[in-house]
Each structure stands twice: as C-alpha cells, then as structure tokens.
Amino acid sequence: MKAAVVVFPGSNCDRDAMRALTLATGQKPHMAWHGDAAMPDVDLIVLPGGFSYGDYHRTGAMAAPSPVMREVIARANKGTRVIGICNGFQILCESGLLPGVLLRNESLKFVCRPVRLKVENNQTDFTVSYDKGQTVTIPVAHGEGNYFAEPDTIKKLEGEGRVAFRYIDNPNGSMNDIAGIMNDKGNVLGMMPHPERVAEPLHGCTDGIKVFQSLLKAIG
Amino acid sequence: MTMSPEIEKLIAEHNMARDEYAVLLRVLGREPTEAEFGVIAAMWSEHCSYKSTRVWLKTLPTTGPQVIMGPGENAGVIDIGDGQAAVFKMESHNHPSYIEPYQGAATGVGGILRDVFTMGARPIANLNALRFGEVSHPKTRSLVSGVVAGIGGYGNCVGVPTVGGETNFHASYNGNNLVNAMTVGLADAKRIFTSAAAGIGNAVVYVGSKTGRDGIKGATMASGEFNANAESQRPTVQVGDPFTEKLLIEACLELMGTEAVVAIQDMGAAGLTSSAVEMASKGGLGIELDLDKVPLREDAMSAYEIMLSESQERMLFVLKPGHEKEAEDIFKKWELDYSVIGKLTDTGRIVCLRHGKTEVDIKVDPLVESSPVYNRPYEATPVQPVLNAADYPIPAGETPLSVLKTLIATPDLCSRRWIWEQYDCHVGTNTAQSSGGDAAVVRVEGTNKGLAMCVDCSPRYCAADPVMGGKQAVAETYRNISAVGAKPLAITDNMNFGNPEKPRIMGQFVGACEGMKEACIALDYPIVSGNCSLYNETNGQPILPAPAIGGVGLMQDISKMMTVAFKAEGESVLVIGETKGHIGQSLYLREIFGKEEGAPPPVNLTAERRHGKFVRQLIDDRAITACHDVADGGLMIALAEMALAGDMGCKIDAPATDAGFWFGEDQARYVVTTRDPDALIAKAEAAGVPFMLLGLTGGDKVVLAAETVDLAWLRDLHESFLPDYMEG
Numbered sequence: 029m030k031a032a033v034v035v036f037p038g039s040n041c042d043r044d045a046m047r048a049l050t051l052a053t054g055q056k057p058h059m060a061w062h063g064d065a066a067m068p069d070v071d072l073i074v075l076p077g078g079f080s081y082g083d084y085h086r087t088g089a090m091a092a093p094s095p096v097m098r099e100v101i102a103r104a105n106k107g108t109r110v111i112g113i114c115n116g117f118q119i120l121c122e123s124g125l126l127p128g129v130l131l132r133n134e135s136l137k138f139v140c141r142p143v144r145l146k147v148e149n150n151q152t153d154f155t156v157s158y159d160k161g162q163t164v165t166i167p168v169a170h171g172e173g174n175y176f177a178e179p180d181t182i183k184k185l186e187g188e189g190r191v192a193f194r195y196i197d198n199p200n201g202s203m204n205d206i207a208g209i210m211n212d213k214g215n216v217l218g219m220m221p222h223p224e225r226v227a228e229p230l231h232g233c234t235d236g237i238k239v240f241q242s243l244l245k246a247i248g
Numbered sequence: 249m250t251m252s253p254e255i256e257k258l259i260a261e262h263n264m265a266r267d268e269y270a271v272l273l274r275v276l277g278r279e280p281t282e283a284e285f286g287v288i289a290a291m292w293s294e295h296c297s298y299k300s301t302r303v304w305l306k307t308l309p310t311t312g313p314q315v316i317m318g319p320g321e322n323a324g325v326i327d328i329g330d331g332q333a334a335v336f337k338m339e340s341h342n343h344p345s346y347i348e349p350y351q352g353a354a355t356g357v358g359g360i361l362r363d364v365f366t367m368g369a370r371p372i373a374n375l376n377a378l379r380f381g382e383v384s385h386p387k388t389r390s391l392v393s394g395v396v397a398g399i400g401g402y403g404n405c406v407g408v409p410t411v412g413g414e415t416n417f418h419a420s421y422n423g424n425n426l427v428n429a430m431t432v433g434l435a436d437a438k439r440i441f442t443s444a445a446a447g448i449g450n451a452v453v454y455v456g457s458k459t460g461r462d463g464i465k466g467a468t469m470a471s472g473e474f475n476a477n478a479e480s481q482r483p484t485v486q487v488g489d490p491f492t493e494k495l496l497i498e499a500c501l502e503l504m505g506t507e508a509v510v511a512i513q514d515m516g517a518a519g520l521t522s523s524a525v526e527m528a529s530k531g532g533l534g535i536e537l538d539l540d541k542v543p544l545r546e547d548a549m550s551a552y553e554i555m556l557s558e559s560q561e562r563m564l565f566v567l568k569p570g571h572e573k574e575a576e577d578i579f580k581k582w583e584l585d586y587s588v589i590g591k592l593t594d595t596g597r598i599v600c601l602r603h604g605k606t607e608v609d610i611k612v613d614p615l616v617e618s619s620p621v622y623n624r625p626y627e628a629t630p631v632q633p634v635l636n637a638a639d640y641p642i643p644a645g646e647t648p649l650s651v652l653k654t655l656i657a658t659p660d661l662c663s664r665r666w667i668w669e670q671y672d673c674h675v676g677t678n679t680a681q682s683s684g685g686d687a688a689v690v691r692v693e694g695t696n697k698g699l700a701m702c703v704d705c706s707p708r709y710c711a712a713d714p715v716m717g718g719k720q721a722v723a724e725t726y727r728n729i730s731a732v733g734a735k736p737l738a739i740t741d742n743m744n745f746g747n748p749e750k751p752r753i754m755g756q757f758v759g760a761c762e763g764m765k766e767a768c769i770a771l772d773y774p775i776v777s778g779n780c781s782l783y784n785e786t787n788g789q790p791i792l793p794a795p796a797i798g799g800v801g802l803m804q805d806i807s808k809m810m811t812v813a814f815k816a817e818g819e820s821v822l823v824i825g826e827t828k829g830h831i832g833q834s835l836y837l838r839e840i841f842g843k844e845e846g847a848p849p850p851v852n853l854t855a856e857r858r859h860g861k862f863v864r865q866l867i868d869d870r871a872i873t874a875c876h877d878v879a880d881g882g883l884m885i886a887l888a889e890m891a892l893a894g895d896m897g898c899k900i901d902a903p904a905t906d907a908g909f910w911f912g913e914d915q916a917r918y919v920v921t922t923r924d925p926d927a928l929i930a931k932a933e934a935a936g937v938p939f940m941l942l943g944l945t946g947g948d949k950v951v952l953a954a955e956t957v958d959l960a961w962l963r964d965l966h967e968s969f970l971p972d973y974m975e976g
Contacts (some may be wrong), residue, residue: 037583040407044677077675082491138400138670139522140972169404169672225674230806231693232680 029055029247031072032219041077041113041224048140048224049074052240065095071247072109073100075116077169077222087130087172088118097123109153109243111218114170117208117218126211126218127185128177133170134201140169143234144196145207147222151191152210153246157238164235166221168199173220175202175209185209192207193219260291262465262476268620275614283551283600283607283746286463290465290518290556290620291525294782299620299778300748308775309768314737315776321442322363323664324776325435326738328802332692334699335369336769337672338377338430338742338798340781344485345427349394353591354402354488356429358560362514365497368441368504368565369433371675372554373401373690375877376429377703377742377796380669381422383973388417391425393974397590399429400670405490406497409679410671411688416704424446424785428742430798432701434692441504444521445531447564448594450510452527454571455586456496456562456921458614460545462486463519463558492561495756499582502726506578508571515562524590524598528612534595535612543585550678551600553609566592574767592699600663626754631690632712635846637831637908643840648910649950649957652884653965655911658839662879662969684893685751685812686731686877689803692707698806700734706880707792708833709848714759715766718795719851722767725799727877730860731918733810733867734801736771741778741797746790748782756793757782763851765797770853771860773799810867815895819873819947820925821898823883825859825917826938829908835881836911848913855916862937863918871928878917886919887942888962891950897959899951900943920943 031049035042041057049057057074060067067073081090091097097119104110104125112120120126133139142165147158158164177185182203185191193208200220208219223236251259251269259269262285272280272288277683280288284909290296298305312316316333318326323337341356357374364371381388403410408431415417463486503509511531513523520542528535535808538555549557556758567575572588579586593599642651655661670681678691682700687702704724710717722739729736741764746753768774784791803809831837832846866872874894878886891897902909922928932939949956 038405039495040405040494040675047677079491081407082494083404084491117887137397138404138672139649140404140672140674142668167674169674171404222674225677227677230680231674231677248416 029053029244030070031071032060032067032070033057033074034060034062034096036062036080036094036135037094038082038153039076039078039113041222044224045074045076045113046230048227048237048240051227053239053244060096062094062096063101063199064148067099072243073103075110075112075119075199077116080115080119088115088122092122101125104216107215109184109247111154112218113222113224114220117220118172119220120216124214126209128175130172131174131176132172132175139173139199141183143199143221146196147196148191149230152192152214154239154242155192156245157242163196165233166223166236167225170220173200173202175206177203188212192217193221257895258285258586264289268292271618271620275346275618276610281607283555284610286552287411287521287557287608287610288615290521294974296518296522296785297619298780300624300782301743301757302621303623304758308761308765309593310774310776312772312774316437316457316773317440318776319778322366324738324740325367325440326776326800327437328692328697328699330695331437333435333440334800335364335367335435336740336798336800337363337777338796339363339779340430340742340744341429342424342781342784346425346436346839348485348682349391350398350401351485351487353395353398353427353561355486356427357399357402357486358490358493359516360429360431361408361493362516364431364433365500366441366512366514367435368439369406369435370501371431371433372678373432373688373701374410375701375703376431378413378415379421379426379707379794380417381925382419383426384418385422389976390973395427395669396670402488402490402731403553404672406494407675409673409675411673411679411690412502412702415664415667416707418792420792423789424784424791426744430676430703430740432699432800441509441512442906443511443526444532444648445511445527445533445535446593447510448533448592450592451567451588452537452590452592453565453567453575454562454586454589455565455585455643456493457489457559458543458545458585459554459557460559461553461557462551464556473536486560488560491570495582495584497564498560499578503575504580506574507766508567508574509565510568511566513564514566517558519556519558525565525612527564528598529616534597535590535594536593537590539600541589542585551602555600555608558625561871562585569736579648603737603963625751625755626758627751628755629759630713632832632847634782635832637829637906637912640831640837640841640907642907647955648884648905648946649955650953651911652888653957653962654834655835655839655881655885656888656962657965658731659968660835661754661885663967664970665967666970667975673753680806680809681732681811686728687807689732689809691806696732696806698803698809700729700732700801700803703796704728705794705796707794710756710793710795711762713850714756714793715763715850716848718760718763719767719802720848720915721795722764723798723851723853723856724771724879726771726856726860729799729801731810731875731877733808733864734803735864736773736799736801738774738776739799741775741795743778743780744791744794745782745784746783753790759794761796762848767853771857774886801826807872808867810875812893813874814890814896814898814945815873817925819921819945820919821919821942822925822928823940823942823943824863824921824932824937825855825882826914827904827909827912827917828914829912829941830914831908831912834911834913836907849915851915859916859937860920861934871952872920872922874921876919880913882913888950891959892921892963892966895945895959896945897949897951898943898945902940902942
C-alpha cells in the first residue's frame with residue numbers, strides 16, 4: 029500500500045500520521061505539500077489533524093480550495109481511499125467529499141480525552157480489522173467536532189451503514205453520537221478521534237492502529 | 249538636575265529611576281531622542297536587565313557534566329546522550345495574563361516556545377504553573393477560564409503537547425495571578441544556535457508577523473506594580489497568532505538545518521530593541537537597522553513604536569553571505585513576511601534610521617555595561633515556630649477518612665481534569681504520561697529514552713521560610729521525576745516575587761535563592777535557565793513568593809516508566825521515607841483549622857537524594873508496580889490519588905490514627921506498591937532507607953480500620969469540584 033500524507037500550513041498531526049502508517053505498513057508515506065497539485069500514484073491519501081490555515085474563517089474552509097485538494101477530490105472520485113482525521117474530517121466536509129459540518133463542541137471548550145467508540149460497520153476498507161460492534165478507545169482533541177447534518181442526510185448515513193464509528197461517551201454533542209462517517213462509495217472516511225495516537229504500546233492502548241491495518245488488508 | 253517636561257513625562261511613563269536617567273545622560277553624552285529613551289528604558293527595565301536580582305542569581309549553581317549551556321542564552325541546554333540535547337526554560341506572563349487572560353496566557357506560551365526553538369530545538373512539550381486568587385473572589389473564575397483557554401488555544405494550534413503543570417488558589421493572588429509557561433525541546437547537541445552576531449557586513453533579516461502597535465512598553469509595564477486601574481493597561485498586552493508561530497517554527501528549524509545561519513534571536517520582551525542589542529552586544533559588533541524596511545501593520549509607526557513593539561511571532565537572523573536566497577526560499581515556502589532590515593557593522597553602535605533620519609545612535613557596550621545593578625537591602629523572614637501536631641487533632645466527630653473526603657474536594661487538592669482536558673496532550677504521539685501523575689514523560693523520538701518533566705512550588709512554604717521553601721521546590725521536582733523512574737538532570741526557575749524595593753520582599757528572594765542553591769548542589773541538579781517576575785503586587789499587597797521550579801530528567805528505557813495508579817489486587821502498599829507528622833503549613837491545617845501557620849516541613853537533602861536514588865533503582869529493577877510522591881495533603885491524599893488513578897481500592901492497617909501521620913507533609917517520601925514486600929523491605933534495610941508497611945491494594949473502597957469510603961464517591965467529590973465551580 030502506497031500512502032501520501034497531505035501537509036497544509038498549520039497541519040500538526042502530519043508526522044504522527046506518517047509514524048502510524050510506517051508502523052502499520054513498514055513503508056514511509058509520501059508527504060504531499062499543500063501547494064503542489066502533483067502527487068505520486070498512491071492507494072491512500074491521509075488528511076491529518078491540526079489547524080490548517082490557523083482555523084481562520086472556519087475549520088477546514090481555507091484548506092478545502094487549496095491546489096492539493098483539487099487533486100485529492102479528483103482521486104477520491106476515481107476511488108482512491110482518503111481518510112481525514114480531526115481537521116482532515118473538517119476539510120472533507122468543507123470540500124464536499126463528505127456531507128454535513130463539524131460545529132463547535134457543545135461545551136464550547138476544546139476537549140482532549142480518550143473516548144470509547146463503537147465500531148458500527150466493520151465491512152469497510154477502514155475497519156475490516158475490527159470486530160463488528162467492538163468497543164475501542166481512541167482519543168479526541170478538538171474544539172469543533174460536533175457533527176451536524178440535515179435529518180435526511182443523517183437518515184441516509186444511518187440507513188446505508190455509513191456511520192463507521194459512534195461515540196459511547198459523546199464528547200462534543202454530535203448528532204446520533206457520530207464519530208466517523210464514510211462517503212456513499214465507501215472510499216472516503218472522516219473521523220474526529222485520532223487513531224494514530226493509540227498505535228503502539230507507548231500510548232497505553234493500540235486500538236487505533238487497526239484503522240491502518242484495515243487499509244493494508246483491503247488494499248494489499 | 250533640571251529636565252524638560254518631555255523628559256519628565258518619559259521617565260514617569262517608563263518606570264525609570266531618576267538616577268538611572270543621570271547615567272543615561274552620561275552614557276549618551278546628550279539628551280536622548282524619544283526612540284533612544286525607549287530603547288534604553290526597556291533595556292534597563294527590571295524585566296530585561298534583572299537589575300535587582302542579578303547579584304543573587306549569580307550565586308546559583310549552573311554547571312555540571314550534563315550542562316551544555318547554562319543561563320545567558322534563550323534557554324538552557326543539557327546533554328541527554330547519543331549526541332542529543334534537551335533545551336528548556338520557563339517564563340512568566342503574569343501581568344499580561346491578569347490584564348487580558350486569554351491573550352496574556354497565549355502569548356506567554358508563544359514566547360517560551362520561541363525561546364526554545366530559537367536555540368535550534370524542536371519543542372516537544374509544554375508545561376505550566378498557574379496560581380489564581382481564592383475561588384470566592386469575583387474575578388477568579390473568569391481568569392481561570394481565560395488563562396486555560398489561552399494556553400490551550402496557543403499550544404494546541406502549534407501542535408506542541410501540553411503535558412503537565414500545577415495550579416494553586418490563594419487569596420494573595422486575587423489581584424495578581426501567576427502564569428508561568430515552560431517548554432522543553434529536543435536538539436542535536438552539536439547544532440545549538442545562539443544570538444551572538446558575527447561577520448561585519450552580514451545581513452540582518454527579519455521574519456515573521458508584521459510589526460504593529462501591540463505590546464508597546466510591555467517590558468516596562470511588567471516592571472511596575474499594579475494599582476486599581478490595571479485593566480487600563482490592556483493595550484500593552486500582545487495578541488498572539490499561533491498559526492504564524494507554527495509556520496515560524498517549521499521555517500526556522502528548516503533554515504537552521506542548512507548552513508545559512510550565523511545567529512538567531514527572537515523578538516520577545518522589548519521586541520526589536522532587545523533582540524538587536526543582544527545580538528550586537530554578544531557579538532561585540534555594531535548593528536545598523538533601516539526601520540523603513542521592517543514589515544509594518546500600520547505605516548505611520550514611529551521609530552519608537554517600531555523599536556518597542558512587542559508584536560508576537562517575530563524572529564531576527566544574521567545570515568552568512570551568499571545564503572540570502574536559500575533563506576528567502578524557505579520563508580516564501582512557509583508564506584512568512586521577511587525582510588533584510590540591516591547589517592552588522594564594526595562601529596559597536598546600534599543605529600536605527602526611520603525615513604532617512606537617524607533616530608537611534610547608541611554605543612552598545614556602554615549601554616549594556618551601565619545597565620544598573622542593585623544590591624537591594626533585604627530582611628530575613630522571621631522564623632516561624634514548629635507546630636505540634638498533637639495540638640491539631642482530627643476534630644471530634646471526624647475521622648481520617650471523613651477529613652479525606654473534605655480535603656479531596658478543596659481547590660488545591662481537587663482534580664484538575666477540567667483544566668488539562670482543554671490541552672492537547674497527545675499531539676506528536678510521543679507522550680507516555682501526562683497530567684495527573686507525578687511527572688510527564690515524553691519519548692525522545694526514534695529512541696527508547698524518555699524525558700521526564702514537571703513544575704513545582706509550594707508558595708505557602710516559601711512565605712513561611714523562603715530558604716526552606718526554595719529548597720523544597722527543587723526537591724519536589726527531584727522527587728516527582730524520580731517517582732516516574734527518571735534521573736533528575738537539571739532545572740529552570742521562574743522567580744515570582746513582589747516589589748524588590750521592599751526589604752522584606754527582597755529577603756524572600758535572597759532566601760529562596762539560598763535554599764535553591766543548597767538543594768541544587770546537594771542533588772547534582774543545576775539551574776540552566778530562568779526568569780524573574782517581580783513587582784507582583786496590587787495596591788501594595790504582595791503575592792506569596794513563588795520560585796517555581798521546572799525539572800527535567802532522563803530515563804534510558806521508557807518501557808520501565810512508573811505511574812501513580814494502583815495496578816493489581818493484593819499488592820503491598822509501603823511508604824518510603826520517614827513520617828514524623830509535620831503539621832505546620834499543611835493543607836490540613838489550612839482547610840480544617842483555617843490556619844496558615846508554623847514552619848514548613850524541613851527538607852533533608854541527604855534523605856531526598858538517598859530516597860530518590862532508592863526509588864529509581866526499584867523502578868529500574870521492576871521491583872515496584874506504582875509510585876507516588878507524598879506532597880500536599882500528606883499520606884492519605886497520596887493513597888487516595890493512587891487508588892483513584894488505578895480505580896482500585898486499598899485496605900490500610902497502619903498503627904497510627906493521628907492527623908500528623910495521615911495529613912502531615914513530611915518531605916522525601918514516596919508511596920509504592922509491590923508484589924514482593926519482603927524483597928523490598930530487605931533492600932530498604934540494606935540501603936538504610938526508612939519505610940513502613942501500610943496495607944494491601946484491592947477492592948473498590950479505601951478501608952481504614954473499621955471505616956470505609958467508596959472510590960466512586962471519592963471520585964465524584966474529587967472530580968466535581970472544579971467543573972461545578974467553573975459552571976458557577
């Protein structure tokens with residue numbers, strides 16, 4: 029599996045994503061600079077967490093129209109797997125690759141804590157290494173993770189099994205306790221929790237590495 | 249001396265002493281321009297010159313085989329083996345954080361980050377020490393809310409994990425809270441950068457945010473006391489932009505990875521003034537700046553304003569000839585403003601031009617050499633009596649466990665989760681342990697080594713006996729670092745005191761230095777960087793003195809890292825160190841009897857060293873399963889914290905039942921758990937380390953004699969205080 033991690037100005041989990049990918053695949057990903065439209069052929073694109081463009085305007089709003097995202101959108105539409113973590117999820121929503129928006133946390137405060145999630149759908153390229161219904165613990169760290177979409181959209185996401193992860197302890201007020209969703213084709217996943225932060229024994233928990241292992245299994 | 253009204257006004261505005269102005273005239277040989285006055289006043293301010301404290305700071309131990317660079321540069325540098333170095337410092341942003349809590353705290357974090365990456369180190373962790381007024385004070389809630397949000401807002405965005413810290417509440421901080429921020433960075437020991445300029449004719453390059461009118465006179469503001477109109481000083485507080493800081497970190501580290509850089513200095517207190525003077529002075533050269541080339545937010549800024557602006561996220565470089573393009577490419581890549589604003593000269597003068605006119609022309613050396621130094625009169629703090637614990641028994645109708653329930657929900661002992669959950673503690677994915685334990689531990693990337701770090705100070709001890717308090721602050725960091733299994737290597741200090749012109753306050757400072765010095769020597773634990781914040785008074789009321797100590801230690805094998813949590817049922821619980829029941833200045837005495845009295849617990853540095861070494865060896869041998877330093881609230885609080893962290897109870901059957909035993913704050917103690925108590929006891933006896941068996945882990949209750957308390961209940965008390973308070 030060949031992977032690329034996009035680096036926007038203000039990304040700060042880019043190196044963390046690289047480390048988790050390297051742990052899971054034994055291969056270092058390509059680091060794609062936001063200003064470059066050209067990207068090598070890859071099987072997976074990671075939009076990492078952080079504060080792209082300082083969260084100015086709206087989270088993810090400035091990154092969505094950047095040159096590299098035109099390429100990411102084109103590749104996603106052709107079926108390349110894309111995972112957006114935290115700010116990456118916000119960018120996916122802003123760029124239209126995923127429906128809905130991420131509002132400010134209900135508490136109006138930034139929240140960093142491990143949260144328990146339920147793996148709702150383990151028949152996806154991102155979750156195949158988990159058991160269905162498995163409870164996993166993956167930390168969140170965000171100020172705007174409160175997922176919101178129109179009722180029709182929520183209904184569709186739920187009906188089509190596109191809610192990949194659901195909070196057991198909802199930390200931000202997300203509708204239907206949504207922690208991670210996929211696009212209709214199932215090749216784009218956005219999630220607020222950070223799987224790269226629970227990827228090796230040092231982290232005290234390795235529940236997150238399975239996201240990357242799943243992709244390896246699915247892609248080969 | 250007669251002075252023009254303009255000069256009189258400048259002197260008053262800048263908190264300059266009149267005899268300092270006389271020296272200024274002598275150095276300059278003429279009346280200064282407004283810009284020159286501003287430059288000199290800032291350089292000679294307490295904040296920049298350390299004029300009241302320098303004679304005492306010089307007495308502190310700053311060397312050792314582990315020290316690569318001690319105080320004098322932007323941050324201290326220590327050797328952590330394998331050609332790697334840890335770079336760290338702590339700095340205060342007290343006055344700004346009181347005036348404007350969010351921005352004051354945020355820019356405090358930004359400033360200390362710059363001090364560290366200026367040295368060529370990638371910041372890998374932030375910590376902080378916060379002290380607020382009493383919770384009943386009407387301002388406290390909004391200050392806590394703003395300061396915590398500001399620290400999080402900045403640190404989270406730049407992507408440096410905030411991994412630890414401490415927070416206290418006390419009435420003496422009602423009008424003057426303390427915000428001390430510490431950053432630890434990682435560098436290649438052979439590639440440490442400094443500010444000393446070199447190479448006549450070399451370009452001086454400005455990079456980062458544009459210069460605006462924010463923070464002008466910040467350094468002089470921080471060098472005076474507050475009065476009732478503190479809020480009117482809000483315009484002196486800087487406004488931070490962590491996004492630009494993040495770009496600046498990446499751009500500077502990328503540039504420092506090339507061969508282009510001769511010298512680098514961030515623009516902190518007193519802005520362009522101090523960075524330019526610093527570079528020229530350390531390099532023994534002159535510097536000529538064309539202020540028209542400085543990127544400005546507002547065109548109409550005067551030379552004075554440009555030189556004294558404390559706009560954030562700005563850096564000054566001296567580049568090697570021929571490398572200008574290389575630097576330009578990097579700054580353009582990171583979309584940062586940059587400009588060649590001047591060059592190095594052989595004149596030994598700092599010369600600043602604005603609109604073609606020379607606004608500043610001062611010889612640097614005399615300016616720096618004539619910087620005032622005061623050996624201020626000081627009075628030793630009167631000795632407090634040692635209180636007898638028997639005079640403060642557990643009140644009738646109360647028991648040790650009922651007192652525990654009271655104490656664990658007090659402002660100084662309740663859970664700080666409400667605070668640290670607002671900080672991203674995982675970014676970087678090297679955090680092995682963060683807030684809630686004794687010390688934070690961050691992996692040295694690419695190795696199995698861990699850096700342990702913590703911040704400690706007990707201001708109430710320092711007020712009662714500054715010498716003992718200074719000693720205790722150093723010793724407590726030593727203990728906290730030992731408790732996670734790391735060898736304590738060196739410290740940074742952040743000296744927060746009142747008005748040094750009052751002999752009583754100066755006496756506190758002198759005493760604290762004396763105690764710190766003694767502890768540093770006894771523990772082989774030198775001071776490599778530091779910062780002083782004086783004049784922490786409002787309407788003449790000084791704060792409790794707070795020499796906050798940031799400690800850094802190293803563990804070779806991070807897989808051996810210890811935590812405070814009880815791990816398994818049926819393990820023996822022991823206390824290492826002697827429990828005498830020292831009640832004076834304890835939180836028990838304050839919270840149960842309403843008394844802040846007596847001498848603080850004595851610190852036996854020989855015992856600290858021996859017990860610390862003993863505990864580290866136990867951890868290295870994997871002979872214990874949990875370890876916690878005994879501090880505020882004494883033994884009972886330590887046990888409760890371990891039980892709560894592990895979500896596992898304990899059954900205690902120690903013989904004593906008196907308050908001194910359970911709540912006394914004797915030093916040099918650790919609570920540990922082990923599967924093999926006999927082996928541990930044999931080791932303790934062989935090492936001559938006092939110990940006492942306390943009981944066994946297990947269950948979901950803390951059990952003491954016939955009494956029990958459910959952990960769930962205890963957790964609720966412990967966790968709910970701060971969120972409930974903040975909800976108002």
